[in-house]
Amino acid sequence: MKLIIGNKAYSSWSLRGWLACKQSALPFEEAVVPLFDADWDQRRQGDEFAPSSGKVPVLWDGEVVVWDSLAIVEYLNEKSGGDKFWPQDAAARAMARSMAAEMHSGFGALRRECPMNIRQAFPPREQKPEVLADLQRIMELWAQARARFGGDGDFLFGAFGAADIMYAPVCTRIVTWSLPVARFAPAYIDAVLHHPFLQDWIAAAQEEEWVIEQYETPVRI
Numbered sequence: 158m159k160l161i162i163g164n165k166a167y168s169s170w171s172l173r174g175w176l177a178c179k180q181s182a183l184p185f186e187e188a189v190v191p192l193f194d195a196d197w198d199q200r201r202q203g204d205e206f207a208p209s210s211g212k213v214p215v216l217w218d219g220e221v222v223v224w225d226s227l228a229i230v231e232y233l234n235e236k237s238g239g240d241k242f243w244p245q246d247a248a249a250r251a252m253a254r255s256m257a258a259e260m261h262s263g264f265g266a267l268r269r270e271c272p273m274n275i276r277q278a279f280p281p282r283e284q285k286p287e288v289l290a291d292l293q294r295i296m297e298l299w300a301q302a303r304a305r306f307g308g309d310g311d312f313l314f315g316a317f318g319a320a321d322i323m324y325a326p327v328c329t330r331i332v333t334w335s336l337p338v339a340r341f342a343p344a345y346i347d348a349v350l351h352h353p354f355l356q357d358w359i360a361a362a363q364e365e366e367w368v369i370e371q372y373e374t375p376v377r378i
Contacts, residue, residue, distance in 0.1 A: 158185040161205060161215040163192040165362035167372055169273040169326035172358060173226035174214030176322040179354045180241055181233040185216075191367045227261045230319050242319040249306040253313070253320040256298050260323040267291040271334040273326050274372045275362040281335040282375065289337075295327060296339040303341065311348035325349055334375075 160178050162171035178185045190213070209215050209224030216223045216232070223232045234242040243250045266287035284292075302313040302320065313320045328346045331338055338346070349355060 158183065159188060159217045160185050161188045161190060161213055161217075163190060163213040164365060164367050164369070165189065165358055166276050166365050166367070167273055167369055168192060168213060169268075169329075170212075170226050171214045172273075172326050172329075173322055174216060174229045175358065176325060176354055177226070177230045177233050177242075177319075178216070179357075180317070180319075180322065181237040182241065183233065183237055189365075193369055227257060227323070230257070230322065234319070242322075244306060244314045244318065246306065249314050252302060252306065253318065256302065256313070256320050257323040259298070260327070264291040264295065264327075267295075267327070267330065271330045271336065272372050273329055274333050275329050275359055277333050277373065279334055279375050281337075284334075284336065292336060292338065295324070296342060299324075299342060299345060300339065303345065311345070313345070317352060321349055321352075325355060 158178070160174055162168060162175055165171070175187065178187075192213075205217070206212075206215060208222045212224065214224070214226060214229065216229050218236075223229050230242055243253055266285060270285060270288050299313060306314045308315045310316050312318065313324070328349045330336065331342075331346060332350070350359070
């Protein structure tokens with residue numbers, strides 16, 4: 158398999174696709190392409206990007222192509238035996254899938270106002286009400302998952318899985334932007350960011366030479 162991803166410092170959807178590949182335990186190669194550089198517009202018109210209309214991540218498995226992070230999770234879940242991504246309990250699995258889908262389609266204010274930048278840690282600042290509302294909803298979801306299904310594990314549903322993969326970029330955003338969180342949340346965020354997969358990604362992001370200036374300076378409200 159070949160996974161095409163964007164800059165590890167900035168690309169949240171690439172992080173999700175990459176974590177899914179790592180979680181599957183299947184062999185894959187990665188191809189990192191710098192987003193928005195001088196060759197970006199031409200590169201994204203190539204055949205490898207055609208199915209996704211130039212978006213990352215894109216997973217190629219022979220002639221099979223999957224280009225959406227949540228679809229990549231589901232594809233790799235099937236390919237790896239169906240036991241590495243979602244909880245075995247039916248109620249927990251239903252909640253995990255609902256949370257992953259809500260992350261996939263929602264929280265636009267948080268995405269827009271607090272883009273992922275793993276290499277930065279900005280001081281706290283006033284956030285728009287829409288961002289705070291997104292954070293409150295995320296805290297509610299995390300709290301419900303931990304209370305109902307977290308058990309003795311460190312992650313949302315005990316063991317690291319698809320829900321944690323989908324919310325991993327939120328954990329990085331919270332640290333980067335010094336966002337306010339519920340009292341229980343730092344322990345979960347710490348567990349995610351210290352997972353071996355995340356540690357490998359963060360280390361690689363620190364080594365990247367590419368800089369996207371628009372993500373390096375906080376926008377004033």
